[in-house]
Amino acid sequence: MLVALLQANATPLDVRANLATIEAAAVEAAAAGADVLVTPELFPLGYDPLGIDAAFDAGSLPQLRRELAALAARHGIGLLYSVPRPDGAGRLNISATLLDAAGREVLNYGKVHLFGAEERTAFVGATEPPGVVSFCGVNVAMVICYDVEFPETVRAAALRGADVVLVPTALAHGFDEVPQLLVRARALENHVAVAYANHCGTEAGVAFGGGSVIAGPDGALLASAGPGPELLYARLDADAIRATRADVPYLAERRPDLYARWARE
Numbered sequence: 001m002l003v004a005l006l007q008a009n010a011t012p013l014d015v016r017a018n019l020a021t022i023e024a025a026a027v028e029a030a031a032a033g034a035d036v037l038v039t040p041e042l043f044p045l046g047y048d049p050l051g052i053d054a055a056f057d058a059g060s061l062p063q064l065r066r067e068l069a070a071l072a073a074r075h076g077i078g079l080l081y082s083v084p085r086p087d088g089a090g091r092l093n094i095s096a097t098l099l100d101a102a103g104r105e106v107l108n109y110g111k112v113h114l115f116g117a118e119e120r121t122a123f124v125g126a127t128e129p130p131g132v133v134s135f136c137g138v139n140v141a142m143v144i145c146y147d148v149e150f151p152e153t154v155r156a157a158a159l160r161g162a163d164v165v166l167v168p169t170a171l172a173h174g175f176d177e178v179p180q181l182l183v184r185a186r187a188l189e190n191h192v193a194v195a196y197a198n199h200c201g202t203e204a205g206v207a208f209g210g211g212s213v214i215a216g217p218d219g220a221l222l223a224s225a226g227p228g229p230e231l232l233y234a235r236l237d238a239d240a241i242r243a244t245r246a247d248v249p250y251l252a253e254r255r256p257d258l259y260a261r262w263a264r265e
Contacts, residue, residue: 001137004032004233005037006043007212007229008229012047019044025037036166039080039168042094044082048203048204053122068099068103069104069105073102078135079098080097087110093125098140106133107132109130113125130156151189154186155190164195167195168197170199171199171208193241194213200228216241
């Protein structure tokens with residue numbers, strides 16, 4: 001599976017401009033033979049939790065989803081996008097959706113760990129574990145931004161059979177240790193590849209650091225971005241990823257019975 005990862009600057013609440021950025025990236029990625037384009041957290045709306053809370057009409061979400069599905073189908077490329085979604089109780093989650101190259105939804109996920117007061121004002125954390133789907137011959141899961149900084153979320157995806165974890169994110173400038181240390185550690189300790197797509201530039205007064213990465217199952221960087229707009233690519237092979245689990249089998253040699261007891265002591 002050839003993964004394309006978009007790092008770009010969105011315009012808060014300018015859906016038309018942000019969709020145009022995604023479409024331009026989809027055209028380029030499809031021409032390069034990519035199977036899926038991964039976009040940053042909340043990119044179709046821009047990352048502006050308080051602005052979304054104050055001004056976004058959740059009733060427009062079905063139409064926005066149709067437009068993103070049509071975009072994927074038009075260019076024959078899978079697409080991971082992140083938008084708010086109703087939680088069923090009058091609030092919104094931050095969500096991620098994976099589309100196949102025909103624009104069909106194949107996987108959904110809601111962000112579990114919200115970061116900061118603004119996210120907690122605008123959204124409510126989801127509670128379901130990461131799902132896994134076979135996509136272009138690779139088992140794929142998703143988590144969102146802050147989720148990847150918790151070992152439990154990526155471990156949950158790996159235990160459910162994920163080979164690759166796709167991560168739309170909105171990481172502010174000054175937290176380089178997240179893509180350079182934590183993302184690579186999550187990949188290594190779970191023998192999965194991790195594709196981490198960040199914003200760049202400034203949105204709603206927040207300066208984003210860029211620095212998107214694709215890490216292999218040994219923790220090595222397969223691709224990394226600088227501070228500006230960029231498309232990253234990496235080819236991910238399920239057999240090669242799974243082969244890394246033989247020498248140091250972290251997943252197979254876990255002792256969850258002990259861990260459960262330790263948590264009670």
